[in-house]
Amino acid sequence: MRVHYERLVEAIASYGSTVVAYSGGVDSALVARAAFDALGQKAVAAISDSPTLPREELAGARELAASIGIRLVEIERSELDDPRFVENPTNRCYFCKAGLQDELGDFAMKNGVATVSYGVNLSDLGEWRPGIQAAKERGARFPLVDVGLDKAGVRAVSRDLGLAVWDKPASPCLSSRIPYGEVITIEKLERVEAAESLVRGHGFRDLRVRSLDGVARVEVPEGDVARLVGLRDAIVPTLRGLGFREVVLDARGFRSGRLNEEHAGITHAR
Numbered sequence: 001m002r003v004h005y006e007r008l009v010e011a012i013a014s015y016g017s018t019v020v021a022y023s024g025g026v027d028s029a030l031v032a033r034a035a036f037d038a039l040g041q042k043a044v045a046a047i048s049d050s051p052t053l054p055r056e057e058l059a060g061a062r063e064l065a066a067s068i069g070i071r072l073v074e075i076e077r078s079e080l081d082d083p084r085f086v087e088n089p090t091n092r093c094y095f096c097k098a099g100l101q102d103e104l105g106d107f108a109m110k111n112g113v114a115t116v117s118y119g120v121n122l123s124d125l126g127e128w129r130p131g132i133q134a135a136k137e138r139g140a141r142f143p144l145v146d147v148g149l150d151k152a153g154v155r156a157v158s159r160d161l162g163l164a165v166w167d168k169p170a171s172p173c174l175s176s177r178i179p180y181g182e183v184i185t186i187e188k189l190e191r192v193e194a195a196e197s198l199v200r201g202h203g204f205r206d207l208r209v210r211s212l213d214g215v216a217r218v219e220v221p222e223g224d225v226a227r228l229v230g231l232r233d234a235i236v237p238t239l240r241g242l243g244f245r246e247v248v249l250d251a252r253g254f255r256s257g258r259l260n261e262e263h264a265g266i267t268h269a270r
Contacts, residue, residue: 001153001156001157001160007147009034011146012043012117012143015039015117016114016115017114017115018035018039018115018116019073019104019111019115020043020045020116021048021104021118022045022065022119023053023061023119024058025119025165025170026163026165026167027119027151028045028118028119029119029163029165030157030161031117031143032065033161034143036070043071044070044073044113045070046104046107047061047074047075048077050173051186051189052173053174055193057171058074060165064165077100079099080185082096086185088182088184089180089181091130094130094134097134101135101138101140104116115141116140117140117143119144119154120132120145121154122148123152128257170256174193177208177209177210178192179259180259182212188211195209195242196208199220202231202234207219207220207254208254211244216246216248217248218235218249221254222253224253225249232249235247
């Protein structure tokens with residue numbers, strides 16, 4: 001795995017300087033680490049502090065950036081300022097990433113930074129990710145793709161480097177819990193964030209609480225479903241107390257991208 005990392009560092013070094021679109025997840029953390037090793041103070045990590053980012057994720061991202069050593073810039077923004085995003089169409093992520101890339105591009109220009117780098121890996125290219133197209137159109141760089149790293153490769157390299165998040169479950173933005181076509185509001189995002197924090201407090205590491213027109217659908221990995229059901233009397237009332245009119249414990253188990261599949265079968269890049 002060391003040779004893969006050396007190639008990544010070499011690729012980013014060729015940029016001269018870069019702003020890493022950083023979230024604290026394993027992909028962007030690996031790019032941030034490589035950028036810092038390649039460019040030192042000519043690399044900066046920028047995180048979008050918005051209502052779609054859980055506060056727990058922001059806290060973890062801050063700690064991770066400090067452990068890497070890279071300078072972290074927090075950009076306050078709200079996707080909810082864009083009515084196209086709020087309407088929640090199937091290409092919702094396009095508008096999010098377009099706005100983010102515009103802001104990161106402005107930051108880079110004002111600070112004399114040559115490029116903006118994202119933690120997009122080869123596996124992402126086989127999924128429904130309109131945000132990738134928006135970033136690409138605006139000149140973003142994808143160093144993980146350039147050196148041929150997929151999701152498994154990213155995790156393997158990150159484990160070899162000792163990055164604390166090497167096995168961290170994916171955690172897309174909170175708006176991904178709301179099905180396409182249902183309007184996104186700050187109240188819904190806050191309710192989902194609180195619900196997931198409560199369920200996580202029972203020891204579930206990988207989970208989703210989908211917000212389906214006022215119904216909370218709790219999903220955990222198939223191997224954890226029995227334990228989730230056993231905690232029904234503790235979990236269901238607390239989630240109802242957050243304002244959900246009904247709570248469903250999904251017996252099928254968690255699978256990433258399920259809302260995409262349920263909406264016209266979106267399963268791959270287009």
